[in-house]
Amino acid sequence: MASAPIAPRLEDVAKAAGVSTATVSRCLNTPQKVSEKTRAKVMHAVDQLGYTPHFGARVMAVNRSFIIGAIVPTMENAIFARGLQALQEALSDMGYTLLVSSSSYSPRIEAAQIRSLIGRGADGLFLIGQDRDPDVYTFLQNRRVPTVLTWNFAQDSPFPYVGFDNRRAAYDVAQAVCLRGHRDIAIVSAATFDNDRARHRVEGFHQALRDTGLEPCSVPVIETTYSIESGGRAFEALMRHAHPPTAILCGNDVLAAGVIKRASEMGIDIPTRVSVTGFDDIELAQVITPRLTTVHVPHRRMGNIAARTLVEMIEGTHDGGSVCLDTSLMLRLSLGPAPSHA
Amino acid sequence: MASAPIAPRLEDVAKAAGVSTATVSRCLNTPQKVSEKTRAKVMHAVDQLGYTPHFGARVMAVNRSFIIGAIVPTMENAIFARGLQALQEALSDMGYTLLVSSSSYSPRIEAAQIRSLIGRGADGLFLIGQDRDPDVYTFLQNRRVPTVLTWNFAQDSPFPYVGFDNRRAAYDVAQAVCLRGHRDIAIVSAATFDNDRARHRVEGFHQALRDTGLEPCSVPVIETTYSIESGGRAFEALMRHAHPPTAILCGNDVLAAGVIKRASEMGIDIPTRVSVTGFDDIELAQVITPRLTTVHVPHRRMGNIAARTLVEMIEGTHDGGSVCLDTSLMLRLSLGPAPSHA
DNA sequence: GCATAAAATGCAAGCGCTTACATTTTCTCT
DNA sequence: AGAGAAAATGTAAGCGCTTGCATTTTATGC
DSSP states (O other): OOSOOOOOOHHHHHHHHTSOHHHHHHHHHOGGGSOHHHHHHHHHHHHHHTOOOOHHHHHHHHTOOOEEEEEESOSSOHHHHHHHHHHHHHHHHTTOEEEEEEOTTOHHHHHHHHHHHHHTTOSEEEEESSOSOHHHHHHHHHTTOOEEEESSOOTTOSSOEEEEOHHHHHHHHHHHHHHTTOOSEEEEEEOOTTOHHHHHHHHHHHHHHHHTTOOGGGSOEEEEOSSHHHHHHHHHHHHTSSSOOSEEEESSHHHHHHHHHHHHHHTOOTTTTOEEEOSBOOTHHHHSSSOOBEEEOOHHHHHHHHHHHHHHHHTTOOOOOOEEEOOEEEOOTTOOOOGGGO | OOSOOOOOOHHHHHHHHTSOHHHHHHHHHOGGGSOHHHHHHHHHHHHHHTOOOOHHHHHHHHTOOOEEEEEESOSSOHHHHHHHHHHHHHHHHTTOEEEEEEOTTOHHHHHHHHHHHHHTTOSEEEEESSOSOHHHHHHHHHTTOOEEEESSOOTTOSSOEEEEOHHHHHHHHHHHHHHTTOOSEEEEEEOOTTOHHHHHHHHHHHHHHHHTTOOGGGSOEEEEOSSHHHHHHHHHHHHTSSSOOSEEEESSHHHHHHHHHHHHHHTOOTTTTOEEEOSBOOTHHHHSSSOOBEEEOOHHHHHHHHHHHHHHHHTTOOOOOOEEEOOEEEOOTTOOOOGGGO
């Protein structure tokens, strides 16, 4: 096993076909420049030998890898997985390969992976959100690495965004909650440090509260990890309060699912006693009882447009503009009127 | 944008530090072979220039990439995502990078991706299951590409397996169903063509039925795509029968979730009128009402062991043995006694 | 202080591929 | 049939890195 694999090289194919390496190379890359006859000979030799071009050598020779890197905080999150799938499909249609790394939500690891991807000759990069060391942006800009940010939106971003406005979407949910008469509201969020998406969602919630005349600082915010279990624990903690909330705004659907699950275990009815909202509209949201009111994000569209944008940047035909996709509020049964308004 | 990024090369660093390229290279790869003093000089130059080694060149020079490829049918499936995450973490601890591609369940695309990964110099490969063109195995064997199969198990596999026995696990669920008196049983499965995991699950179901004295060919099998919606449609179709089943064995949790959801919409109670079982034990299984009886698969452990096994194969210290992990039957509320046995 | 061993460094070949340029073959037209 | 243009093919120079070997520097022992 330790012995080096015996990979046929261009030269082997050339010898087998009785031509020069240049001809073989042309056969593979620009077939129209080769005569019908030799092409047949060469192709025959190619699959006779099971030849596969050596990528590293090609990258080196043409200084172009057709690899696009993407770094996501985690792959365990279905939400990123779906967007990546769309990205991958779109990119492979355009002849690029997507190389995905996950940073485990660590900016340090992310920075290392960015360098590694660039070292691997990645032609472009997808990054999630905007919270990272400014040095990273400087590096990317100096190296002229085409980069697209996604999963969020901002006007003043260092690279074009193809995403959506977390703040605004969160505002919309929170407003819908307020309109139903809720005044005792709590927030359950993912950690907001180094995570602009989570932070903007909380900010959106807060703004809606403020516009309703509520004081955000009187609203409890629980920050916790991304899991059903954590959502459940957060719910328990909230219900222990002297004055428990009648509505819980969750930063994502997984936390909301945890809240609902624990509520059902504790015999607390949703939405008559407590309303719950989520964010992302993952599959789970429609399966859970009661169905979850949440924000729908057009992941596939986002992936598609992001892919197109990045390739345009690489090929120099992009105007540098950002895209902000619309999200939509999915009103479902987990949100009801405040108990006093029933 | 189209202008080539200006990446500093080893030579630039060497010049800046006033040494030869060889010394810089050694600084980066075998620091103990370089004197303290020059190392400091070189390192300073390195981050002065923001130098990142060119991966393609290195691969070419050492004929080793430290890249491991994995090809999954889809990334949209949470189940694969979790295993991959574990794989990635384990591999990166050992100094390898995981490159993931998805084949969209197409053997043709998969074969192309395998070639491409090998061309990219991948040191090893993870593959899901065993159903693929024998030529692929021949190719891999000729090239001596260390490969680990996963997500299933078989004794006579062309490469070591680190997975679990789908057939046996499916047998266990089906047996549990039979033991509760069910005789009118239906199966809802993912497409079994070119998918040994799905096929083995159905075979396991069938064997259990046979051992209970039931004739598998009298049991309806619906094959459909992997989605909640499809599960729902399958359920509808089954309930239109003159003699509808009292238990539905689903090939995975997503289909089972669809079944349960549609049942609730149709006002058919689970499990009093129909029992439902799944496979995979994804998060959804514990959130849905009623909680889903299913098979738990130790994905993270599988990812870990698979990573370790592959690296051993690459480094020539592996005995070539396979690993079959235990699954466990999670008995939850979606499975009840057959109506007549109530 | 000098011979010798050991450590540090430099030189240069080569990894497999592409491509500009040079050369040969084939075609077209008279 | 032969000149000239066009198409096909070959030659060889790199792409950025590692590493065996040669060379220089530093350390060691007497």
